[in-house]
Amino acid sequence: HFETVDELLSTPRTPEGTVRWINVDGLNPVDVDQICKQMGVHTLSAEDVLNTSQRPKIETFEDHLLVVARQIRVQDDRLRNEQVSLFCFRDVLISFQEEEGDVFDSVRKRIEKPASRFRSNLADYLLYALVDSIVDHLFPLLEGYGAALEDLEEEISQSPRPSSQRRLFSMKRDLSLLRRAVWPIREVVDGLYRDDSGLIADPLKTFLRDVQDHAMQVIDLLEGYRETASSLNDLYQSSVGNRMNEIMKVLTIMASFFIPITFIAGVYGMNFEYIPELGWMYSYFVFWGVCLTVTTSLAVYFWRKGWIGRDR
Amino acid sequence: HFETVDELLSTPRTPEGTVRWINVDGLNPVDVDQICKQMGVHTLSAEDVLNTSQRPKIETFEDHLLVVARQIRVQDDRLRNEQVSLFCFRDVLISFQEEEGDVFDSVRKRIEKPASRFRSNLADYLLYALVDSIVDHLFPLLEGYGAALEDLEEEISQSPRPSSQRRLFSMKRDLSLLRRAVWPIREVVDGLYRDDSGLIADPLKTFLRDVQDHAMQVIDLLEGYRETASSLNDLYQSSVGNRMNEIMKVLTIMASFFIPITFIAGVYGMNFEYIPELGWMYSYFVFWGVCLTVTTSLAVYFWRKGWIGRDR
Amino acid sequence: HFETVDELLSTPRTPEGTVRWINVDGLNPVDVDQICKQMGVHTLSAEDVLNTSQRPKIETFEDHLLVVARQIRVQDDRLRNEQVSLFCFRDVLISFQEEEGDVFDSVRKRIEKPASRFRSNLADYLLYALVDSIVDHLFPLLEGYGAALEDLEEEISQSPRPSSQRRLFSMKRDLSLLRRAVWPIREVVDGLYRDDSGLIADPLKTFLRDVQDHAMQVIDLLEGYRETASSLNDLYQSSVGNRMNEIMKVLTIMASFFIPITFIAGVYGMNFEYIPELGWMYSYFVFWGVCLTVTTSLAVYFWRKGWIGRDR
Amino acid sequence: HFETVDELLSTPRTPEGTVRWINVDGLNPVDVDQICKQMGVHTLSAEDVLNTSQRPKIETFEDHLLVVARQIRVQDDRLRNEQVSLFCFRDVLISFQEEEGDVFDSVRKRIEKPASRFRSNLADYLLYALVDSIVDHLFPLLEGYGAALEDLEEEISQSPRPSSQRRLFSMKRDLSLLRRAVWPIREVVDGLYRDDSGLIADPLKTFLRDVQDHAMQVIDLLEGYRETASSLNDLYQSSVGNRMNEIMKVLTIMASFFIPITFIAGVYGMNFEYIPELGWMYSYFVFWGVCLTVTTSLAVYFWRKGWIGRDR
Amino acid sequence: HFETVDELLSTPRTPEGTVRWINVDGLNPVDVDQICKQMGVHTLSAEDVLNTSQRPKIETFEDHLLVVARQIRVQDDRLRNEQVSLFCFRDVLISFQEEEGDVFDSVRKRIEKPASRFRSNLADYLLYALVDSIVDHLFPLLEGYGAALEDLEEEISQSPRPSSQRRLFSMKRDLSLLRRAVWPIREVVDGLYRDDSGLIADPLKTFLRDVQDHAMQVIDLLEGYRETASSLNDLYQSSVGNRMNEIMKVLTIMASFFIPITFIAGVYGMNFEYIPELGWMYSYFVFWGVCLTVTTSLAVYFWRKGWIGRDR
Known part of the structure; x- marks a missing residue:
């Protein structure tokens, strides 16, 4: 845990066979540039880190992968949609986040366990774990939306109010935002699965297939919710018509x-x-x-x- | 029929050329783990069994296939959408279900007949039979929805009430749920059809094509019902307008x-x-x-x- | 023209180079089984014949093709959507229909002409002719719908009544039914076109391309009608709004x-x-x-x- | 310019290296058959010429291509959607039209110029020119629709009347008709582009790519208009609601x-x-x-x- | 900076290893023809330059590429959608624009810097930079639409007025226009990326991937806005219903x-x-x-x- 980048860069690299995870909270252009240059990362990748409205994507370079993903979490009752950029080298993983606070706490806990898989794997396993926790973090979120939709249905079919329609509207917008964040994740995981740079070990592919399944599940749920939201709109319209x-x-x-x-x-x-x-x-x-x-x-x-x- | 897992595992394996079907009702994490470890199943597969909101899928391993499907049936007037996980080894098939009560009774009856095909085939035939009965069980269900839609049409065009709209809404939700459960089944059957692990015998492929046809038929029906439901919404809206x-x-x-x-x-x-x-x-x-x-x-x-x- | 199956089966086979068309009206399970067994047809195919809600499809076997199609015709002012199953052997074609009365009269007339192509071709030409007449029979039907839609437009834009909306609704349902029956026909004809079993003679492929074109034309018309029906719904809604x-x-x-x-x-x-x-x-x-x-x-x-x- | 077919057929063929364009206005079955037989055209192609509700398509035969297209023009304030069938041989092009009056006047003018490309190319260039003029003729038509949509928008947002809705309806129907006529043109041009019969000279392919671009442009415009029409419907509905x-x-x-x-x-x-x-x-x-x-x-x-x- | 074309053409070509960018504002048919002939460009390409309603596209010729794109910018509060045609030779890039004023100012500034990459690269880098600035110019535009949509939402949910609906309508039309301009850009960049004419240097491909990502981002945003606009329409309709x-x-x-x-x-x-x-x-x-x-x-x-x- 370092406060400045110089401090970090002056620390000696870790010995062979161990993995180093450098997590950078807050995107200071100067620091990002310094780290990227040090690691030999392409200028455009550094720009991608700083441009925080990226679409999730994967890019393969000679000695590293760049995975850009979006972590979505609820903080102070608001949906936060932040970009996470992960540079995965053979034994170093650098993650850049917009702010402190993320969805990776479960990964951190598992790392601290002495017998964890993280100790016996290279950076690719850590990359998988981070992407996995980004996807898995969406399930409780979606359950929340599912419950909210059921509440709305109850409310709309019993006493429809203008506020219901507004809540429905904002829910639709959130679902559409989530969809835009999750759809490309499938391509990202697919890219990792098909990776031929040698950075992703073969045994990991079973795990990646699992992440893929989860992403598909999230998308299925999202599509179902979107349909429900659209039916709720019909229901609202006819409730209003009935009251009239x-x-x-x-x-x-x-x-x-x-x-x-x-x-x-x-x-x-x-x-x-x-x-x-x-x-x-x-x-x-x-x-x-x-x-x-x-x-x-x-x-x-x-x-x-x-x-x-x-x-x- | 065993009550505990230990009892099951201590039973000697069946002789060559016969098939053993182990059906586990209720998902006790400890038991599932024990069985999975005993059979040499990947940890992630065991997790899939326990995570009961899986999307239907097929996964091929060296000596077995994992088919996850969803059995949908009506119990006590409610639609139940349960996960069934099927591990198909050469001569053993293990099925995990969320609760007692399933759509496999017809398979059980056929097994008990002395001259049944089940006696002369390996586990793949049993796998086919189970998937087939999951798909075929949807037809009476869909007929029920077809009849309900016709009732609704009658009601809406003669005396539209707010309750009609609510029934229509819940029907749409059910149809959307069924669709999400059935669409991936096609991929699953396709995966079995294209299987090259040697676990699925060639003569079985004609049967799998038949399941595929049935799945397509279910999807066709579902899409037709969804269209009808959407037209009924229009009909309702104009009925309300007419009354006004x-x-x-x-x-x-x-x-x-x-x-x-x-x-x-x-x-x-x-x-x-x-x-x-x-x-x-x-x-x-x-x-x-x-x-x-x-x-x-x-x-x-x-x-x-x-x-x-x-x-x- | 036989009344019982035994009678049929005891008739000697036709000499080399001629084609025999066995048309079975009414699906008696016992008779169907008997014929199918006699001809060496797979059990599942026999089941397909009896299960009359099949989706159109083609299946290729070693010495025969199975084509399942749906013939749609108007009888007593109602739309009838019946299944036709065609088994095409080298020189025998067996067709199973749900009831008497079909769309094949034009084929029968052409067969009776002494110089007809049917006399100089094998069963594949007969198969083509039957599928062709199923597709071509849809054109007058669609013209009827086109005319009905124009009437409805007239009526709705001049004096919209609740009955217009109901007629529109039932027209939409018919069009959706037709669509489900015609879409898969394309795949069927495509399957015949690409057939490599040797049962379909090469010169016939030009004719099949023609059927394909007609099927596409039907689908185009159908899609156009569906769009019109949907616009008519909008027109109706605003007519009601205007009257209000x-x-x-x-x-x-x-x-x-x-x-x-x-x-x-x-x-x-x-x-x-x-x-x-x-x-x-x-x-x-x-x-x-x-x-x-x-x-x-x-x-x-x-x-x-x-x-x-x-x-x- | 001949009045009867016999007259035409008795005229000696043109010398090597020149192209002959035979344009037939009006589809007299006897004449069409006579010409087709003379040129060695497949019976089904002759039938295609006479069946004037064909979908645009291309068919390749040994020594000729058949291109069926639809020419859409406005005559006496009505949209006319006529079929044009073009048989393209090495140095002869036969075109069949439903009636006199077409969109080929610009081609005719260019042919008459002594130094025109038509003089130094075979029938393929003429074919290209005809298809090109069919596509290009759509642009002024579409501009007309664009202007009409803008008028409608003006009218609807200022003083919506039932007649606006009816005009919108008929515009939607026209756009949908145009779409059905133009979409398959892309496939036709693609078919010409990929042609391997040797009838289409390689240098012509750049020109065909140009036609393709124009067809895409027409489709883009059409889709844009369809969207606008659909938004106008929403606008109309809310205008009516507002007046209410x-x-x-x-x-x-x-x-x-x-x-x-x-x-x-x-x-x-x-x-x-x-x-x-x-x-x-x-x-x-x-x-x-x-x-x-x-x-x-x-x-x-x-x-x-x-x-x-x-x-x- | 020349005023007439003759002046330009009489200027000696630049020495080896340097790039010349000829930017033509205003499309005078005579001048365009003259330049195109001089550079050995296909007649159809010259026509493409003059026909300013082209769809974005890329065409590969032996010694040059033609990229047609649309630059969209706001001038005097109106959306301007102009065509830019770029001919990219080995060391010359000719751009044709409809009018003075464009989105390339940032490129011009970068060129003037003595150490800029433009000095050490051939025309392909300039081509990339121009396409890039066309795409990047869309982001501030889209942000404007995003803000306008939020204003509209505020307005509609609090006090819906007919003017809101009209603003929503014109916003939908703009978004649909933007979409038609941006979608094909993806294909254009893809075409550049896959280019095998040797005109696009390999190191540039990373940069093109970046443009591709940006184009995808723009499309994602556009789709999101379109969805929001469509939800706003629902919101408006129910607001009107509620007021009623x-x-x-x-x-x-x-x-x-x-x-x-x-x-x-x-x-x-x-x-x-x-x-x-x-x-x-x-x-x-x-x-x-x-x-x-x-x-x-x-x-x-x-x-x-x-x-x-x-x-x-």
Whole structure:
């Protein structure tokens, strides 16, 4: 654990047969350049490290591989999508990260165990372990999205609110971001699997196939979630349509019940001198009777249409 | 039928030329590890068995194949999507399932018949039979979905309810889940078909082609159902729109009929001292005449627009 | 023309150089098995014949080809989607159909002509002719759908009704069914084209390319119809939206015209002892003037908004 | 320029090194057959010529190529989609068209020039020129659609009418038709490019690459237009939604302003013998004050909701 | 820097080992032809330069490459999509642009530095640098779209207006235009990478891989934006639906509160001679009590339905 790059570079290289992992948190252009030059890395690779919106990729050079990946994790309730650049030499692995805090804690713990595989393998095993932990870190994340989608479904089918739609929107954006980060990982692992530079030992390939399977699983889950999100949008739209129908039904029923009888009341509120019914004794009661009849007929009509009384 | 793993492992191996099928229900990590080690299976394969959200896949090792598949069945009215891991050695087949209860009963029955093909074949035939029964078990399931979709169509085009939309949503989710489980099966069967490890006998390949055909049929059906579900969504949306139109038509017609004549009644309810019509004898009857005229003209107008009287 | 299978099987085989076409209508499991066994057909192929929801496919065996196709025809105004299984041996072609009635009448007529090509070719030419007539039979069917879509367009853009949407829905389902039946035909014909079993004579390949072209044409038409159907759905949705707008406009205009003046009438219907206007002589005429002014201003406002008077 | 086929066929063939272009307008089955037989063309090719709903395609025969393409042009304001069949022999090119009038006028003009390339090349150059003019004729057509889409956008975003939606619908159908006609052209040109029959001279391949580029450009434009058309549909739907909102806002505001105060007016129109307010002198003015207060509060409420006064 | 072409062509060629970049702004057909002839360029290539709606492409000739690309930049707040044609000879690079003003300023600056790589490389490096700067110029552009989409999201989810939808529409069109310009760039760079004409030096291939990565990144971003734009459309549609619901709720609540009690007021405004309640002393107060009861019950009903009082 060094604080400055000079300190690091002046440390003697490790003895044969052991692996050295240099992890650089924070991308200071000067330091990155210094390390890259020291290790004999191509200028463009150094630029790739600094340009933190890279697409995951693998590049093979004579004596090393460059793997660019994106680690996605939740920190302070926000999705963080950071670039990790891994230079894998025969017995040195240099990783560059944008900030402190990463998904590699499980790797670190396993390294510290005295009997770990890391002790008996070269840098390729470490590379595999890091890529593997990047992919595996996505599963709990995806489970979170799965649960959130189920909540949203519950909410939307019971009481859809504008906020549901907004949450759905931001979820779709996150899923699309995750997809863009994970799809190319498949190519990266495939590149490692097909590597013929000799840097990746053959026994490791079974492990890489495993990472590949996991990446496929993540993609499958993502596609499933994206479909669900899109169906939820349909569900929301029809929920809104249904609520509208319901509101309009209430309005229509209220208006239909009272508009005709209000008219009748208006008629007998007229001040014409000669309105025969006005003087008749039972007019008032007949009026109520008519009101009742009109309202009842309408009620029957609406009931037949299924607008009232029948459960939806 | 053993209760513990030790019991199983201490049983002597079967004689040459016969096949042994070890079926493990329930995934106890300790037992799985013990069996896997005993059979010389790779650690990652053992992990695959325990990680029950695997995507169907096939992996070829020196002396065995690992086929991971998903068996989907309905139990207690719920869709169960369980992982089945099959290790196929020359004359031993080990299957790991998440729980008791599976889709293999037809295979078991056929094995018990004395003249069954299982007696004269090695483990590869058993492997085929299990994969085949996983695929074939999907047909009745899909028929169920087909029937449910037809019901939904009936319901939606006659009386669309919010619940229809919710059923449609959950059906879409199930279909998407089935699709994710079945698509990779094709690759698995293809992998078996192209297998060059010598574990799959050549005559079996005709049978595998048959499983492949069935898997394609399932996928075709699934895609058809997905399309239908998506069309049903459109149908639902327009049904809701149509109902809205109908509700609004009733409201508009009611309001249009009574609003003008209510106004006229209001006019003659005014208390101005000088309103010439009030004193005229036939005013009241003229009033009714006007009301009738207004209402009739509106009725004609609406009839011409096709809002009333014409069948939809 | 035989009534039972035994009768058929006991008939002597035809002399060298002639072709025998055995057409079996109705799938009696016992008969199918008997014929298949007699001809040396694989058990799975016999099962394929009986399982009538097969996807079109081609399978090559040592001395015969199995082509499974779906013949689609309209009978009694319903779309019938039946399976046809064709076993093509060197000089025998056996066809199994689900029911009597098929799309092969044109082939039968051509066979009966003394100078027909069928007389000078082996079973492969018959196979080609049958597959060709299955594909060609789709053209009049598709023309029917094309015409129906044009009718629907007319209807939807002029007076959209819920029934239009339902017809559109069922048309979409038919098109999707046709698509599932036709897509794999391409692979089948391709399989025949690339056949290396020697059963398909080289000169026939030009004819097969022709069938292929026709299949592509059918698929192109189908895709076009599917797109049109989907656009019609959009058209329907906006037609419904437009009608809604129109209904609401009528309601809003009616309500806006009469609500304010009804209020004014209401005001002067109040029984307050002291309302100065009541006693004034021209109040009633001023009232009508105000009503006219209010209504005219609203009319101008709505006219400016383009809700009345301007043609849509 | 011949009127009958016999006349044509009796004309002696042209001398070595010159090319003869026979263009047949109108597809008379007898004539087509006669010509085809004379030239030694396969029966199926002759059938292709007569079946005018062919998909563009290329077929290679021993001594000639058959190119079927579709020429699309606007005549009398209607889109005409006609089939052109081109038989390209070494030094003869026969073209069959459905009707008089085509897109080849520019080719004809160039041929007439004494120094034109046509004079020094074989039939392949003519074939290229014809296919090229079919593709190039699409550009002005597409520009027309581009302009029409821009008009539609203007119209829809300013005053959407049902007719806009219908125009959009027919535009989508045209674009989909064009697409079906152009996509396979790529394969045709590719087929010419890869031709190994020796009929297509090598130097011509640069020209064919150029046609290919143009076809790709047409397809790119088409796809862009299709996307725009689909976005316009969204725009239309929301324009309709917006108008609806506006209509409803007017209705709601009108109704909300007058319904409460109409009620108050109604209250004091009641004929109860004992209503204390009736006798009070300032009641009428207080009534107007209350009306003003209610209306103002509602106005403020609606203004806060952004329904009135704020610009949209 | 020359003003006429003759001036340029009369200038002696540069000595061995140095590179000459001839940049032509404005496409005068005569000048283009003259230069092309002078350099021995195919007629079709010269036509490609003049036809400024080309799709990006690469063409390999014996002694030069032709790269057609599209430079997209914002000038005067409008998106400009211009064609750049680059002819790359061994030591001469000729670029044709539609107008003055381009995205190559950074390249020019780097060239002027005395120690720049341009001095020690042939024309291929310059070609790479130009293509690179075309691709890299897209990043700030895309960032602008990203920010605009975020603004739109803010606006749409808070106060959707018709103008938002129009902005969204034009953004979708821009993104689709960008996509059509960038997709083929990948093929172009791939063509350069795979080039076997010897014009592209091997060490340059690492740089080309870098351009390829950047192009992929641009495409990824574009696809992400397109998805977001499409989700925003959904968000807009439901925002409009929500506002409608809210408007209708206000209308329904207002109408439901006052319609029944207005009717009651109307009843007691009738002039029947015999209405028992009229004479009763507390009628007026009972009337208010009834009004209050009705309104309160409705309020409770709406509150239960969640239409009032509960926060959305």
